[in-house]
Amino acid sequence: SMLHPLYDALGFTWVRGRGLEIESFRNEPGAPSDRFLTSPYYHLLSNKLDHLRRRLDPSLPSEFPVFDDLRLIGVTDYLAFVHSFNGNASQGMMGSWSTDSAAGFSDSMISALLRIQNHLAMATKMAVLTKLADNMMTTYLGGDAGRRVLDGQIKRGEGDTIRAALVMGDMRGSSRLAETSGREIYIDTLNQFFDAVAAPFNRKGGQIMSFIGDGFIAVYPCERHRSQSEIACQAALAAARSATARVTDLNLRRKEKGLTDIKFGIGLHVGNVMFGNVGLTDRLTFSVFGSAVNEVQRLQVLTKKYPHSILASKDFASYCGASNWLTLGSEELAGIKQKLTVLSPDLSGALAVDEDGALEPVYDRRSDAEQVMLLHRDAARLSAGDPSKLQ
Known part of the structure; x- marks a missing residue:
């Protein structure tokens, strides 16, 4: 066992x-x-x-x-x-x-x-x-972080500065769902959301660093030159398309059962982050930190303002090929000095079941x-x- x-x-x-x-x-x-x-x-x-x-x-x-x-x-x-x-x-x-x-x-x-x-x-x-x-x-830290901890990187402050494509995802309407439904329904819905939206970001170079309430943060580490940044950002964008397809498929199944749709928001960004341990001397967490993390979090929040479930920074879009992006405008983000140009990807091709067979469970x-x-x-x-x- x-x-x-x-x-x-x-x-x-x-x-x-x-x-x-x-x-x-x-x-x-x-x-x-x-x-x-x-x-x-x-x-x-x-x-x-x-x-x-x-x-x-x-x-x-x-x-x-x-x-x-x-x-x-x-x-x-x-x-x-x-x-x-x-x-x-x-x-x-x-x-x-x-x-x-x-x-x-x-x-x-x-x-x-x-x-x-x-x-x-x-x-x-x-x-x-x-x-x-x-x-x-x-299971609890992710593949890369888990290996670092097992290799002895366990002291507060230990870590590295890395470049990465960043993903911040969040489920919409979870507070209302928690108030109006029972604990089991709420947890089951939350897990369905993670299965549909978060799972694609935990493969093909991506790793989910942590789950935060009804949201998550994922990273695609890359080297500090353009070709590697392109690979990381394009992988994150492909996962975002996959998440969209999976949610579409999931909501069709939920509709057949008389359940409401699950909605979400995702922010996409790229930048340098601190990757390592913070917390108390005897109680640590291993995650990513820095201004780029704050920026991707605020991009995710902007999906509540715009009628788009996925938003990205101009830097991120530039590594993916900007021809399939819709520029929405410049936003002044809280705590960020420079305005950030916000774009949304074309998701017209993300309506079919993805290569994983969508949400069909495999046992x-x-x-x-x-x-x-x-x-x-x-x-x-x-x-x-x-x-x-x-x-």
Whole structure:
């Protein structure tokens, strides 16, 4: 089992002659099938056993459905085990050993395999600790920032001045929605907004630095010369077009359910920013700061004034090719000495479903181990009188 917001578990399967296969399994909505209820792992968990051993006799009915699959590859003997970490039944390792030897496992082999389980569990846990740390840093800080923190950039004031294309996004009408709808509806709508609008800015060179209430800030770091600035700004503009397409698709689906449209505003800018740690000595945040960040934030606010959901500075537009931009005028931004020329991109080609398939969810299949661990977890919560937390 893995500590990750998207993935429940990592699966490692080794078959002689095929080598090792590693799979990450996402949490997929839906009730588990009867196959999982009749699996060896669930049998172990529900009966509080640490292992079971079965000889597979082709002349007898299979005790567990998976035995039918194992027989097809010649398995004659099977040993399954469960090892929890720190007594936590939902965090640990489960697995099995199989052999196609005609004689099966000898008693000494079984004893040896059971004897090494503690060592195997410890080695497995240690092997994934680095991956777990990387998962958490990437999830909460973003890829680049997470790597910097893991590499030791953890002191207040540490950081670099970088050039980057900057994106500031915000959902419109969220305050009214929070006041007129329940908590679950509000959070679900906010997550739909982030899935539609923010997700495109977290790929192809972009990284979301932080979520601020119902908004977000993203950066596309680049070198300090024109060609790299063009690549960064054009990638950010492509993501803005993708976000527009995704919102269009999302709102069509929401309309079918009788829900109101989600509206948004995005500011696009380019400039030098400080990229690093600020905060208290013992409580820091890793983000971007500087006058360029203030400017992109004010550009985003201007989408409330103009009838355009995406606004950009002249500097940003110049790196994207200004022929497809509508100049709206010059604005005197609060706290900014010079007026900023504001433009809006032509979004006429952003009405089709984007290359990601818009908002169609993609789920990896869930492993048998994940299914039974979730069943065991839910059963424990139900017995503890907490059915509200069942999946």
